[in-house]
Amino acid sequence: MEDIEDLLVGGGAAPPGFRLPITAAVGVNTTNKKNKQPSPVVQNSSIPGTQTIFLKTFGCSHNQSDSEYMAGQLSSFGYAISDNAEGADLWLINTCTVKSPSQSAMDTLISKCKSERKPLVVAGCVPQGSRDLKELEGVSIVGVQQIDRVVEVVEETLKGHEVRLLNRKTLPALDLPKVRKNKFVEILPINVGCLGACTYCKTKHARGHLGSYTVDSLVGRVKSVVEDGVKEIWLSSEDTGAYGRDIGVNLPILLKAIVAALPSDGSTMLRIGMTNPPYILEHLKEIADILCHPCVYSFLHVPVQSGSDSILTAMNREYTVGEFRKVVDTLTELVPGMQIATDIICGFPGETDEDFAETVNLIKEYKFSQVHISQFYPRPGTPAARMKKVASNIVKKRSRELTSVFESFTPYNGMEGKTERIWITDIATDQIHLVGHTKGYVQVLIVGPKSLLGSSAIIKITSVGRWSVFGDIIKILTESNDVPIPSDNKDTINKERCSPCSNQEETCACSPANPDPCACESDECESNGGCNFTATDSFPEAQNVQNAPANPSSLLRRKPSPINTMMETEGNSNLKLAKSIVHDHDWGLVDTALLGGIFISLLMIVALFLYTRS
Template sequence: MEDIEDLLVGDSAAAPPGFRLPITAAVGINPIKKKNKSIKLEPSSLLQNSSTYQVPGTQTIFLKTFGCSHNQSDSEYMAGQLSAFGYAISDNAEGADLWLINTCTVKSPSQSAMDTLISKCKSAKKPLVVAGCVPQGSRDLKELEGVSVVGVQQIDRVVEVVEETLKGHEVRLLNRKTLPALDLPKVRKNKFVEILPINVGCLGACTYCKTKHARGHLGSYTVDSLVGRVKSVVNDGVKEIWLSSEDTGAYGRDIGVNLPILLNAIVTALPTNGSTMLRIGMTNPPYILEHLKEIAEILCHPCVYSFLHVPVQSGSDAILTAMHREYTVGEFRKVVDTLTELVPGMQIATDIICGFPGETDEDAAQTVDLIKDYKFSQVHISQFYPRPGTPAARMKKVPSNIVKKRSRELTSVFESFTPYDGMEGNIERIWITDIATDEIHLVGHTKGYVQVLVVGPESLLGSSAIVKITSVGRWSVFGDVIEILDDRNGVTSPSDEKDTSIKEKCVEDTCGCSSTKPEPCACESDACEPNGCNIAENDSHPEDQNGRNVEGLLLRKKPSRPMVELEDNGNQKLANVRDRDWGLLDTVLVGGIFMSLLMIVVIVLYVGS
């Protein structure tokens, strides 16, 4: 299945991100001055000639993102800066003046997709800039010859790179420097979700991981800078904040703080009514073992999702040692057992790599037993991909037919679980931030980050609601909205009288968002989202045509679909409204018409007499 925290639908088949927000939604627009002395310029016959160069800031840029949520955040920052300088960001490759590809090096398929895209760009003779982990971790790739590149810590200079590339120059900015500022302009893929990188790099040395080559050693942002960013995005209307990094649990160890210190500081900056939620990113077991109780306490906070992505990768200690994962299966079990015991409704996602070099049938069986024991609702199952330059690439490989067989068996075991069976009939609070791919349902999440699909108007996006779970599917649950919560007044108690049923428009496992089984992947970084449905299409409501005369204006009927009403206490509720109730304005208008007609009759009678 797909990466649990991935914003993209998939590496090779995903639609390019649609940056539809106006630049006014960006945060902290600070134009960047050009620093040509620090740019290495090389002539390139593959790029357009300078004679065709246009005024900077008038071109259209096609932006394609591969990989994890950290990469997505980088793309949003690059899009924000380019938009601030006047460039148009598009998902139409054909009509773009320049292509910008943000790459991922976690697994071979994503890099292969990048290679294909680069070949298409060169064939179309389009100027090209390649960003992300591939050029940073593999500088001498043949595919990058004659191509401008920008490194993971140079994204704040993307405007310079684009401008020089459009002039026909080849630009290479890969030297590491200080971390990019958090207050750069940003255009979010989803205006309600802020992906907040808390650190780059990690402290691990996994034998299969290529990301370390690109992101490097651990570098953490300060607590003050992160809390400041949180306050800024909350004021900007963000409803979910995703903490992202290559290993969230390692945060702060390079600057003398730790993850619990950061999390406690962030939750104090969140609205007390729970209108904005915090989601903690991927955390490897070694770095949270000493903070389990503190992490559990934070996960119980009403403004924090009771969800954590903890990769195990294998159920065999022998394989974990070969991977250099620095923990045992027993320690992973301790993490899961402790959090499950201390946090009500706790949901844990994990990752498995099938067919790591040296894996025996017994090792694979131990992995299956681990998954059976816990019946995780989210598991990413992927086959081992040898990455060039990593120690695992030199190890003796398991035959590919055996790897595929083990992957199928484990997937079959995982899909036999029905993790949400006990939820039917539950009353839950959800936070609604997206529209499902079927364009019928809105996508919300419970505090345990279980995906809930509801029917309602697009105006509910960015709100929280009380719902009743009506049915469950394999990847999602379905619910009816009972009550919309007013952020100003905080949580209100659901009432049985307000339980207005909304007719379900798709049955279990027929929704375009949740019925299709995600593809397997091999993500190790903070790259996943549970059952993510991130298509945000317009859900425009047809206008009522019965309103072209006075009678129609006053007595017209509204569409028979869920509508939002205000209650006496200032809260909102969802109801199926057919005839509009008369208000004071209606009474005044009708009274005025009546008085006018009466005056006309009096005048006519007077003149006649």
């Protein structure tokens, strides 16, 4: 069907968040012309804004931000947003085109929706980059730069019409209504698209060439979300380092302006998103200075993808392993406590045993605390899809081997006993611990009331695991004063998990910091059941969380300290469960009195028993 964007009167000139009328005369389908099937069932309620929308998001932190914007606009018009498909009046699926598993999951969801004859809107990179897919026949579509028009698309789809909005020459406004998945975390897109031309990247087909938001618009958004109570801002894009090259500025200029707008008490932190090596090499000193700032996490996601220069050339990555080393070495030297995440693609076409050995040696040398490992997936329409593939059994073997190497590292050894400031923004998947992060974005799990969410605290690290560390709160930091927090002597049970991939043959090395997923990079494990990547983003881009996503806590995995009792089952590396009981032997006066009372009561019971027997 024809793109409705070219047919609407006014050409999309309405202010962001306002609806333009879509009439039946300008290209809406009420019937599937190819198979003459009727449109999805139209709900009885004809009043716009009274229906429930099921919203499902795949992919990177940029996608997550887009979903939050779409949810915000729909909510502002009265629609109820749900993560439960049952009972929803319409399904809205925001898609990811990075790898085959995420698109397969999307296909399954679309088929289910069609079988239930539910009205369906598909958004994101899949329809934008592959608009002629058979799976998209008969469904409404919202392009990646048309998210500010989602309300009108939903309204027309609920009427039984099929509409498509794909063409756009301007970026969506940053001040649209937004419903954040985590109210303390703002995912801020600073640009769309990229300058690269990686031979394996499908998302470039969807997100396109680089398009950057202005410094003033981004700083204005930062000030607005800080006023809303946001405590963590993730800068997200397909390549953060390329920011501004299309509008005559660069990333350091933006970062300096944003840092100047953050609260001076450090209550709101900035996390810089994924950046490829070529675009920060010329700014390393400036980037290092910004990463040292008290309001900026000393963390950066820099994908390498391979330790072999020949494979990087085949990928058209536009840098060498030596240049990647320069980025890592310089930032590690200049930024105290610097943490760097990276990505690896195993089994890229033409990768030999020697190429793979170079990758393994690189990872062994640097012992990165976070490595996102992905098997190569040929994406339709990319140059790499036409290259001679490595045998799948070899690809899987290499992926497992590299994961085993990565999981042998103990990156947080030496942190036990240290005092750190953390920023608390989430609840762990075990529903017991709160999730905070140090200045180096190391995940810290603490026990405390949910009222601590959004606060900053001084903690003492009591034990370290493979994926996170555990701490006790010393005091909570507020804007005006420091409030001591009493210790909690309750025993706690700590559960270890890594969200499984939708493809059980995929190897994912998960980590808690959720780097920003990137359009051109491998995927991280997400709680939504897909390996969708950057998260990154993790990413950040991507953040999480992991999913999520963009959600860091969804990637919670833990191996307890040696002082704890542990039972661990061998099995899938994507799903490990462990339990440990931590005992606190610091008895207070009340505890001693209670124990004495129990002891005396037991003696009296024994004496009474002996008396009655006699």
